[in-house]
Amino acid sequence: MKKSLFIIPISLIVHISIINVLLYIYTPETYLNIYSIIYYNIAWLLTTYGLNFYPTARRDGFLTNIKNFITLFTIYGLAYFSSFIFFGAHYYKTTYLILVYIQICTLLTIFRVIFYWGRNLYRKRRNKNTKVVVIGKDNNLQKLKRIFDNPEYGYSYVGYFDNSKTNNQNCLGDIKSSFHYIFENNIEEVYCMASKLTKVEIQDLIKIADNSLKRIKIIPDHKELFSNTMSIELYGAVPILNLRTSPLDLNYSNLIKRIFDIAFSSVAILFILSWLTPIVYILMKIDSKGPLFFKQKRHGVNRQIFWCYKFRSMTKSETSDTQMASKNDVRVTRLGKILRKTSIDELPQFFNVLMGNMSVVGPRPHMVVHTQEYESSIDKYLVRHFIKPGITGLAQIQGCRGEIIEKADIINRVRYDIFYMEKWSLGLDAKIIFMTVYNAFKGEARAY
Template sequence: MDTFHIIYYNGAWLLITYSLNFYPTGRQETFFTNIIKLVKLFLIFGLVYLASFGFNEQPPYFLRKQLFVLSVIFSCLLWYRYLFYLALRKYRMKGGNSVKVVIIGKDDNLRKIVDIFEDPYLGYIYCGFFDDKGFNRTDYQGKIENCFHYILENNIEEIYCTTSRLSKHELQNLKDFADNNLVKFKLIPDHKEIFTRAMYIERFGTLNILDLRKVPLDTDRARITKRLFDIGFSLLIIVFILSWLTPLMLILIKMESPGPLYFKQPRNGLRRKIFICYKYRSMTVNGNANTKMACKNDARVTKIGNFIRKTSIDELPQFYNVLRGEMSVVGPRPHMTSHTLDYQSSVDKYSVRHFVKPGITGLAQIKGYRGEIVHPIDIRSRIRLDIFYVEKWCLLLDLKIIVYTIINMFGKNEKAY
C-alpha cells in the first residue's frame, strides 16, 4: 500500500469518526445505544474506501476482495466495541470508573434519578440526598445546610440539585461551592411535563434558550432535500402511472355512477393552511362527503370505489398536490377541516402534526391507524405516531414508510374501506 492510500484511509477514518462523534463514550452509553453510530461509520467509510478504486480499472475479483476486506474490518470493529463495553461493564460493577454523587432537594424526580444511579453498570455511587424537610429513609443525609461538610468529607464528585426545591440564592451558593471545590454541579429541572424528546438549546448571544419543539424539517437543508425528493418521486408517478391510469379510472368510475372523476375536498395542511386535496371519486355524489368519514359497509362507496380504497389507488391523484407543494409524499395524513376543528380542541397536542406538510402516506398509516375513527384511542395513537414522525424525521424514515406502504397495498388491511 502506497503513502497516498495510507494517508487517505486514515484521514477519512479520523474525519468520519470525528463527524459522527464516535469515540467519546458517555457514562450512560452502551453497546446497543452505540450500534447506530457503528452502522453509519461502516456505510460512510465503506463508500469512501471503495471510491478510491473507482478511478482505476480493476478486475472483477478485485472488487470482491475489497468487499471482503471491508466485511472483516466491520466484524473486527463490531467485536471490539462489544468486548469494550462488556469489559467496561465488569470493571464498573467491581467499583472501577465510578463517580460519587449526592442529590440536593427531594421532589417527584428523586425516585427516577436514584434508579439510574443504582444501576451498577453505569458506575455511580449514590450517597444519599439532602432536604430541609426531614425524611425517615436510609438514604436521607440531613438538611441542605449540612451537605457542604458531607460533600468535602466524603469526596463527592457530582451534585445533582432539584430546582423545584431550592431558591435562586441556594442554587447560587451550591454552584459557587462546587466551583471552588472541583465538584461537578448539575440541575434536575422541574416542570418536566412540558419537556419533550425534541428539546434543543439555542444560544442568543450569551443567553441560552430552550426550544421545546425542535423540528428536523425546520432546517433549510432538510426542507430542500425533502422537497427535491417529493418533486422527483411525484413526477415519476405522474408520468409513468397516472398518465395511463387516469383515463382508465375516468371510464370505470363514470360507468358505475354519474359525477366527476376527482373528489375534491378542503383539508388542513402546513400550519393548518387550507388546500384542496384530490382523490379519485370512490363514492356516489352525496351531501355529507365533507363531514362524514367512510365507515365499514358504507352504502355510499361504489364497487370500483371499494377496490380503489382497499388498494389506496384513490389517493394517487394527491401526487399533483405534492408537485404543487401543498403535500409531501410522506407525512401526517391531512384531515377534513371539520375534523381538525374538533380534534384540536379534544386531542392533546393534535396541532403538532401541522408543523410539517401532510403526506399521501405516513407512519400512522403503515402501523394500521387509517380510515374510520371508532374509539378515542384510535385518534390518540394516530397523533402519537404523527408527533414521533415530526420530531424524528429523516429521509431514511421516509423511504422505509414508502416501502411498507407499497407492501401494505398488496396485503389485507381491515381498516381499508
C-alpha cells in the same frame, strides 16, 4: 420562524457555478472529462452535506461560521487534488493547480461575505420581522432584548409579561393575560423565563402552545423540564430551550425532502397516473355518474386550507365533507371499493405534492370540520400541523387509518404523527413508502 425557500438553492447554485466555471477556464483538459465533472460536483455536495454547511441560523454570521468554512476548504481541497491523481495531472504543474484552488476559495469566500451582507441588509430594510414577546422578567431579559433589538437578526421585540408591578413601557401585562395578547396580536414566537414561572405554569403554557400552533421557547431554570424533544440554542450568552424541535426545522432537510417529493411525484404522475387515469375514467363512467376526481378542503401545514384531490370513490352526497367512510358505507361505489381497498383513490394527491400542498410522507390531512373538532378535544393535535401533510404516514402503516370509531384511534394517530415529526429522516420516509406499497398489495382490514 419564517424561512426562505430560496437561500439554500441559490447559494448552492452559485457555489457550484463558481467551481465549474473556474475549473473549465483554468483546467479545461481535465474538466472536459465527464467523470471529472461528476466528481467535482458530487464531492462538493457530499462535503457540504456532511458538514451541514448550508443551514444558517438567524443569528449566524460569516465570522461565526469561519471554522466550518475552513474545514470545508480543507476537505474539498483534498478531493480537488485527489482528482488529478485519478484523472491525470500531466497537463498542469502543481503550483498552477494550487493557485487555481486558491482562486476558487477566494471567490467562494467573497460570495459568502456578500451573502451575509445582503441578508443583513434585507433584514434591516424589510418590515415583516418575526414578532416576539417574553413571559417573565429576570436578569436574562436585557441580554435577550439586545439580541432582539439587533436589526440584522430580523426580530421585532414587542414587550414582556410579568406578575410584578412595574411601570416599564415594555411591560404588556401579567402572565395570565399573555396568551390572549399573543392571539390578538399575531405574535409568532414566545420566550418564557423559567425562573419566573412555576412548573405548573410552564406545563400549562406548553400545553396551550401545542394546541394553538404557537412556537414557544424557554430560557431554562432548574425545574426538571428537559426532554428528548427539546434542543438548546444560545442567544449570545443566554441558553434557550426550543420545544418541539424536528430535523425538518433545518432548511437543508426541508430542501432534501422537497427535492425527493418533486422527483417521486413526477415519476408517479408520468409512469403511473398517465396511463391509469384514462382506465379509471372509463371504468368510473361505466360504474356510476359523477366526475373523475373528488376534491375536498383539508388543513395543511400551519393549518392552511388547500384542495386535496382523489379519484372519486363515492356517489355524491351532502355528508361528503363531514362524514368519514365507514365499513359497508352505502355511498361507496363498486369501483370505489376497489380503489379504496388498494389505496389507488389517493394517487391524484401526487399533484398536491407537486404543487407543494402536501408531501409524499407526513401526517394525513383531515377534513376541516374534523380538525376543528379534534383541536379542542385531543391534546397536542395541532402539533402535527407544523409539517406538511402526506399521502401516507407512519400512523397509516401502523394500522391507524380509516374510520375513527373511538377516541383512542385519533389519539394514537397524533402520537405517531408527532413521533414522525421529531424523528424524520429520508430512511424513515423510504421505509414508510415501502410498507405502504406492501400493505396495499397485502390488503388492510381498515381500508374501506
